[in-house]
Amino acid sequence: xxxxxxxxxxxxxxxxxxxxxxxxxxxxxxxxxxxxxxxxxxxxxxxxxxxxxxxxxxxxxxxxxxxxxxxxxxxxxxxxxxxxxxxxxxxxxxxxxxxxxxxxxxxxxxxxxxxxxxxxxxxxxxxxxxxxxxxxxxxxxxxxxxxxxxxxxxxxxxxxxxxxxxxxxxxxxxxxxxxxxxxxxxxxxxxxxxxxxxxxxxxxxxxxxxxxxxxxxxxxxxxxxxxxxxxxxxxxxxxxxxxxxxxxxxxxxxxxxxxxxxxxxxxxxxxxxxxxxxxxxxxxxxxxxxxxxxxxxxxxxxxxxxxxxxxxxxxxxxxxxxxxxxxxxxxxxxxx
Amino acid sequence: xxxxxxxxxxxxxxxxxxxxxxxxxxxxxxxxxxxxxxxxxxxxxxxxxxxxxxxxxxxxxxxxxxxxxxxxxxxxxxxxxxxxxxxxxxxxxxxxxxxxxxxxxxxxxxxxxxxxxxxxxxxxxxxxxxxxxxxxxxxxxxxxxxxxxxxxxxxxxxxxxxxxxxxxxxxxxxxxxxxxxxxxxxxxxxxxxxxxxxxxxxxxxxxxxxxxxxxxxxxxxxxxxxxxxxxxxxxxxxxxxxxxxxxxxxxxxxxxxxxxxxxxxxxxxxxxxxxxxxxxxxxxxxxxxxxxxxxxxxxxxxxxx
Numbered sequence: 343x344x345x346x347x348x349x350x351x352x353x354x355x356x357x358x359x360x361x362x363x364x365x366x367x368x369x370x371x372x373x374x375x376x377x378x379x380x381x382x383x384x385x386x387x388x389x390x391x392x393x394x395x396x397x398x399x400x401x402x403x404x405x406x407x408x409x410x411x412x413x414x415x416x417x418x419x420x421x422x423x424x425x426x427x428x429x430x431x432x433x434x435x436x437x438x439x440x441x442x443x444x445x446x447x448x449x450x451x452x453x454x455x456x457x458x459x460x461x462x463x464x465x466x467x468x469x470x471x472x473x474x475x476x477x478x479x480x481x482x483x484x485x486x487x488x489x490x491x492x493x494x495x496x497x498x499x500x501x502x503x504x505x506x507x508x509x510x511x512x513x514x515x516x517x518x519x520x521x522x523x524x525x526x527x528x529x530x531x532x533x534x535x536x537x538x539x540x541x542x543x544x545x546x547x548x549x550x551x552x553x554x555x556x557x558x559x560x561x562x563x564x565x566x567x568x569x570x571x572x573x574x575x576x577x578x579x580x581x582x583x584x585x586x587x588x589x590x591x592x593x594x595x596x597x598x599x600x601x602x603x604x605x606x607x608x609x610x611x612x613x614x615x616x617x618x619x620x621x622x623x624x625x626x627x628x629x630x631x632x633x634x635x636x637x638x639x640x641x642x643x644x645x646x647x648x649x650x651x652x653x654x655x656x657x658x659x660x661x662x663x664x665x666x667x668x669x670x671x672x673x674x675x676x677x678x
Numbered sequence: 679x680x681x682x683x684x685x686x687x688x689x690x691x692x693x694x695x696x697x698x699x700x701x702x703x704x705x706x707x708x709x710x711x712x713x714x715x716x717x718x719x720x721x722x723x724x725x726x727x728x729x730x731x732x733x734x735x736x737x738x739x740x741x742x743x744x745x746x747x748x749x750x751x752x753x754x755x756x757x758x759x760x761x762x763x764x765x766x767x768x769x770x771x772x773x774x775x776x777x778x779x780x781x782x783x784x785x786x787x788x789x790x791x792x793x794x795x796x797x798x799x800x801x802x803x804x805x806x807x808x809x810x811x812x813x814x815x816x817x818x819x820x821x822x823x824x825x826x827x828x829x830x831x832x833x834x835x836x837x838x839x840x841x842x843x844x845x846x847x848x849x850x851x852x853x854x855x856x857x858x859x860x861x862x863x864x865x866x867x868x869x870x871x872x873x874x875x876x877x878x879x880x881x882x883x884x885x886x887x888x889x890x891x892x893x894x895x896x897x898x899x900x901x902x903x904x905x906x907x908x909x910x911x912x913x914x915x916x917x918x919x920x921x922x923x924x925x926x927x928x929x930x931x932x933x934x935x936x937x938x939x940x941x942x943x944x945x946x947x948x949x950x951x952x953x954x955x956x957x958x959x960x961x962x963x964x965x966x967x968x969x970x971x972x973x974x975x976x977x978x979x980x981x982x983x
Binding site: 398400402428429430431432433436437439441444445446447448449450458459462463494496507510 | 879880881883884885886887888889890891898899902903976977978979
């Protein structure tokens with residue numbers, strides 16, 4: 343059994359906007375072991391990125407962690423000073439952002455931006471840092487690395503820039519890499535290359551990855567564990583097999599139904615999840631998905647259900663499961 | 679780069695030629711003449727003077743004569759300040775105005791840029807609010823009010839600073855402050871908005887995620903991107919401030935170039951009007967070329983063609 347690297351308990355993150363408090367992450371708990379790949383899926387605004395940013399202390403203003411704990415490698419991130427956080431960022435925990443076109447500073451060379459993080463966190467001198475940067479560029483599959491070092495971001499394609507971002511993230515061999523929709527802004531062939539590269543590098547330096555995405559295809563290829571988020575809460579979590587072959591939550595089922603199938607007949611329509619995402623300023627009292635759920639019951643609108651344990655690895659928060667469980671344990675069928 | 683500069687110089691020469699031509703003919707459309715004043719000289723005297731300066735010839739001949747001189751950098755004699763060449767007037771007066779203007783701009787940059795940065799990082803807090811009120815004030819209040827108020831307080835009431843001329847370093851304090859007032863306010867505002875824009879960029883988040891301190895990410899990653907609009911503003915602003923301000927020079931009795939702009943027009947001192955206009959055009963064009971080059975150095979995405 344490998345060691346727990348990151349343990350998040352009852353994390354709550356809120357954004358205090360002029361219009362009111364937005365509970366972007368509401369009571370989220372999960373953990374990740376060393377070397378594991380965890381996928382967080384969910385639609386826009388479900389709180390997946392905010393969860394990831396809170397690990398690095400990168401929540402943008404006016405966001406704040408209002409509750410819960412984050413333990414990374416035995417240290418409590420909540421209690422860290424800004425200086426301790428800084429020495430962790432880019433060193434033990436790294437992040438790759440969604441848009442490589444804007445994530446690099448346009449006025450500095452690629453080399454400068456990679457060397458910056460090496461010089462900051464290691465004791466290498468400039469010359470060694472330079473060599474290390476070239477080595478990293480080779481590692482992420484960039485040709486003519488010596489030449490690229492002197493180039494500016496605008497002289498590189500989107501895929502290349504994302505590779506540079508990965509090189510920056512891996513510079514100090516982090517224990518945890520957070521990939522925040524790393525391929526959303528790239529075209530499909532480049533997507534596949536980047537994902538392959540990440541898997542390969544993960545095996546080389548044995549780091550854990552949190553992969554945030556709304557692309558279930560990518561998740562199925564890379565991850566061992568999946569968290570499905572909606573409205574700032576975890577709806578269901580489990581292994582790949584749990585989620586793909588035995589989904590329990592109505593939202594997860596909806597997500598899986600909405601994937602286009604290769605075997606689909608011509609003119610076969612995609613099945614969307616009806617309705618609009620939850621209004622985070624005025625979230626419903628009960629399950630956030632209830633207003634869009636086809637099997638919504640009265641209680642769903644009033645109260646958030648507890649997690650039902652389906653197996654050691656598989657948990658889901660749904661009243662239907664609670665009902666089933668109750669019926670199983672008592673033999674009484676609760677009718678309408 | 680080299681070919682770009684050559685191209686810009688060629689375009690600059692054409693521009694100066696056009697400016698000279700337009701100014702020349704506009705000037706002649708304005709009624710009045712250089713030798714008319716309250717005690718008008720006799721008709722004979724005026725005719726003699728006009729003959730002396732070639733003003734009796736048809737306009738196009740005068741124009742051709744002037745252009746011939748311009749090619750040889752001869753801007754002709756002043757009609758009002760007898761015996762002085764326009765080139766000499768610029769040579770003696772420009773350094774005075776340029777020194778004042780240069781100091782004022784330096785002051786404006788040294789105060790405006792840090793003030794803008796601190797406002798941006800403390801957005802919405804009391805420091806930002808105070809700076810913004812001061813800046814709005816600085817932009818709205820005209821120069822002659824600032825100059826007079828400064829003069830009244832520090833010169834007349836407190837007697838700690840001289841108010842006339844430029845005899846000692848202390849003499850520079852009031853006029854430089856008065857001159858710097860507007861650009862300081864303007865640069866602060868510009869810097870603040872540009873900085874706010876840059877702070878919201880993704881690469882600033884990357885810098886933070888790398889573990890850089892706020893100071894380092896601000897000065898390495900933000901400043902270089904945020905300073906571009908300031909450079910754009912500085913080019914033409916420098917050209918104007920270096921050639922002097924009528925108001926400040928008049929109030930502090932400084933023999934600079936700024937006053938000449940206005941007096942040359944009221945005097946109908948044709949060669950001086952021409953000379954000053956061409957000189958300002960030349961400075962503006964030069965400053966713009968410098969701005970373009972500096973831009974290219976700061977932002978590698980800029981291509982000079």
